[in-house]
Amino acid sequence: MNSTFNADLRVVKNVLLIFAAILGIMIIKTLSSLLIPLAFALFIGILVSPIISYLDKKKWPYTVSISLITILTLGFLFLIGLIVYDTGLQIVEQKDKLLTQIDDKFQEILEGLSFIPGVGSVQTEGIIDTLNNIISTEFLLNTSGVVASSVGAFTFNFILSAIYLVAVLGSIVRYEKYIAYLEGDDPEGKERLVRSFVEVKNSIVSYMKVKFFTSFCTGFCFGIISYAFGLDFSLFWGFLAFLLNFIPTVGSIAATIPPILLGLVQIDSSGTYTFFIILLVATQFIWGNVIEPMVMGSSVALNTVTVILGLVIWGYIWGVAGMLLSVPLIVLARVILSQIPDADMMVKLMGRSQLER
Template identity: 30%
Template sequence: MNERKTTNILLLVIVIPLIFYLLKTLSFILIPLTASLFIALLFLPLMRWLTKRKIPNFISIILVLLIFVGAMLVGGEIIKLASKEIIQTQDAFFTKAQIKLTDLVYAIEDFLGVKYMNDGNLLNIFINKDDFGKNFSSTLGLIGNTVTMLLMTAFFVVLWLAESLNFYNVLSGTIFKQKYASVKTFMKIENDLITFVKVKFLVSAFTGLGFGLACYFFNVSFPIFWGLFAFLLNFIQMIGSVVSVVILALFAFVELDPTSTLLFFIITITLVQVLFGSILEPILMGKSFSINVIAILVSLMLWGYIWGVPGLIMSIPITVFLKIIFEQFPQTKLFSTLLSGNSGQIHFSKLKK
């Protein structure tokens, strides 16, 4: 008995690093596959609705693809607008930045009694103004490299919806042997993940809109870019909202009066984040199940290390999926309990109908 237990432990020690290695090595295929699963779950209710109205399956899939492509085109147009906005207004921004940073350094020099700046052009020490637009365009060019992954994701979405890849069959054929258990678990995974994605998208959209409007009314440069930045970063649970507020506040320091306007701006974007992230999101998510804050941080670090930014975005849906699976077996309920916890929790649940 002891020898068997020792063997199992040794196998576990070998298998876990191997799994992590495979997850990282095969990320080029696993990232779009996982993302497509979550996207397909979102479209399942629509597919069922179309099926009830006796619309052929291939027409339903084409409709879903059109929606998917339309969303990508809208996203691409927003990115183009943000790019044009930065390129067109970079000269005005650099002028303001030069004046503000120069005044700040002179004040520090007077206070410390040292001389640091010789040519009076502090900004060029950190940023090459002439190359700023080119570098930003290059950064946007990197976004174009994600087209292949998006196409792969769309391909996998079609496979899921056409049932060439069937998530329910995978569950029933691997993890669950009883049909009732697999159906029940599948429905819970579907409902909870759909709720999470819908609420997160809605909250992130309102947050991005709030940031963009705040930048516009306070005359902070690049409002479209900062709105898009806040929208995307808000998908990273917990840390994304904090990072977006801090970075935008530091950026706004260059353009706004630090004695009054800057303070009001920081309060505004903080209130936007608190209103949508700390008040609206928990209300919409509800309290039917929860994830411990420590589990969220560990999940962010783990999946962020394995899959980078996509891993950070998908870490919470993956954790929710694992938690639901762990709940179904007595042997793994301990792990589910550890993920849930009783303190410092972030709650997710079904939307009230």
Template identity: 30%
Template structure:
């Protein structure tokens, strides 16, 4: 009997894995549709409290939609204007720093004894002239058109979700509440009709209504939690990036690095992309400081300070804040970035944490022991919980899934120790 149960569990496990792989392939192949749709749904949840407040004020839906669009376009215009102005300011001083770079490369090649004409006759202006500016301009134009098309696609989905959210909610409610309970009610009535039971039919109906109200409440709580988690993530992420960008601007201003606002903007924007963004935001200002000051010591100082700022902000503070606010394990956050990055690229990395938080909320509403197990894995558990499962695993002789939790908790502790010694 136990072997049969174990075999059934193994089959279900592999079926689940195959299903997840198929879902990942579909999401990746149809990313051009799913990415704008997911972003639009995120925007809906972000604007949901504000839209509910306007709805309570009896503001017509048309004006609510126009206000949301005005806010979105205003934010896009504001961010775009800051980015364009910053890079225009940077491009004005580019010839001066190009000449400094040329002199530095020539001096370095002479001191190192290099005879390659590329280094001995290096010229930044000639290097720019050799570039195919037409192809670059064409690439920029096509990228801009693609970006505008994606933005319009997102707005189209956003309008659809905004206008049809009640229909979608009622469909989910019908599937989750009524379709689940109606067969149970019909079965109970059939048993009463076919037997001489003295059970009062009204009691059955009262119990049915109680179950329906309970499921209604669970569904509303789920949507509320999803909204809160998305808002918490956005607030935390924007806050950490903004603080890191401001500190970077102040530090580089004190050192005397030109265009500190541009480099602070780099830190703010690129760190929305996990891992890769931090490297990009670090490399450019460090190389620029080398060209500006022609000093390796100053470059090392800028490198050390910026690396320290980004390490504290994005490797220490951000995982702690996001893990605490979203109740997600930091190790799970790293894995989610890798998985969603594989499926949707950079956009997947950007959306990885809130998507994982939403999945966790949905799993938490399940009564299945298997789903509860995964919920515990995804949560930011305390050490005493891990110790409890470790002890329980030994008592159960590592049966069923307890050994998985044991290995997980052990690896989690080891990763924390490795990170600690790496900092030392």
């Protein structure tokens, strides 16, 4: 009788846990404008915590350390926006050259397909006119409302992230004191929370070290390859590959498409273009599928299915920001679930915990 009751109780708990997860997703999605900056601030705070600890050991004033790291972090984020903006201006300035190359390539393709009935009557003027309207200052002015809204949202998130980051950096190194305050006189609870926090921190830092290294090498190779084949904006394609490779799985694909499309227009020889594609794909494969797993080892023990599902779920909740933060957020979710006795099966399906190694 008791075993049947316990089994029924476990089923009820699991159902309630699923409903609680759905409700939590809805709340997180609704409050995304406030939670995304906080998530980025926590993420950055965990990443730079070793630097703060080092400066603290060197007897640097705590306020100086926090101010320096905050300025450098926000400066890096501002630099990213500046590079994207400058590249957009360059594309607008060189639109005539790009449109001429696109028109020539279309004409070449149509000539090659002239044996197909009706292909000879296809006109490219409409396509070129459409592209000319898109790549123009007039189009940007007409969409100024959307641009202003995007800039306003970015500015709001930037300022909010800065405020969150200062608060996070002010407490990230002294986390044991805050945990002791939360747990009160419960030493076991304090030890459990400290171990959980250390697991999250170590997993995220280890993951980001490897991801930064492989993404930087991939972006560097992309930039060199694009420059060697004479593509315009080669520096930007390398920078774009560096950023997008932080998004698991789909990021590497998205980073490869723009230079391949531009190469179709700017590379004349079909053999050279094929070699160009092979080099880009091989670069992504070697760094992302060979070197990264080898260097990563078991520092982030998440299986592939978990990573893909997390990418889809967090992408739905928070868009691109959720995709960028999907792996750290999955690690955090796994640690939280590991504190729930009836969620052991779900934790094992997600991957091994560092504490189990």
